[in-house]
């Protein structure tokens with residue numbers, strides 16, 4: 001799981017171009033197979049999905065050449081409100097940027113419209129919000145996979161509430177949803193709405209990256 005890419009960074013959620021290139025190089029060298037969610041079955045060993053959240057303009061600026069160079073693919077999770085109205089003072093992609101991303105290298109997926117924490121809002125709000133997310137992408141003629149990244153990686157903790165959210169996802173035809181969680185996933189999965197993503201931090205060294213890739217986390221015990 002990545003967010004922003006910049007030439008220089010001291011933020012956790014922003015990876016430097018130099019580090020990202022080292023990581024991509026490593027994936028290539030070790031023969032990792034980069035996939036989209038739409039290609040999830042069957043999945044061989046060493047399959048990875050590279051994901052980028054929120055739709056930052058720097059993704060558009062830096063990723064196409066890098067993905068092409070290392071023959072990798074990425075999924076970008078789009079909260080449509082951030083594209084329409086902006087987010088803090090970050091530069092975001094616009095719908096035309098998203099539409100123009102090369103489909104050989106980019107898959108678009110859902111990140112809710114409003115980017116609210118699913119723990120704090122009603123199931124009805126969630127359903128409406130996800131419908132809005134899909135409707136806007138449809139209207140903008142942007143193809144997407146029915147895969148959701150929970151905003152902030154969060155969904156209700158209590159089982160009853162959680163199951164209500166999951167049944168909304170099912171009803172809307174969403175196939176997978178991803179949270180944050182330092183774990184490697186095995187496919188087929190019993191928990192399609194709780195797939196874990198490993199967060200790659202801005203300052204992670206290549207060794208940390210390798211450990212996360214193999215074990216899903218840094219500490220083994």
Ligand SMILES: [Zn+2]
Nearest residue numbers: 053054151152
């Ligand atoms: Zn987000």
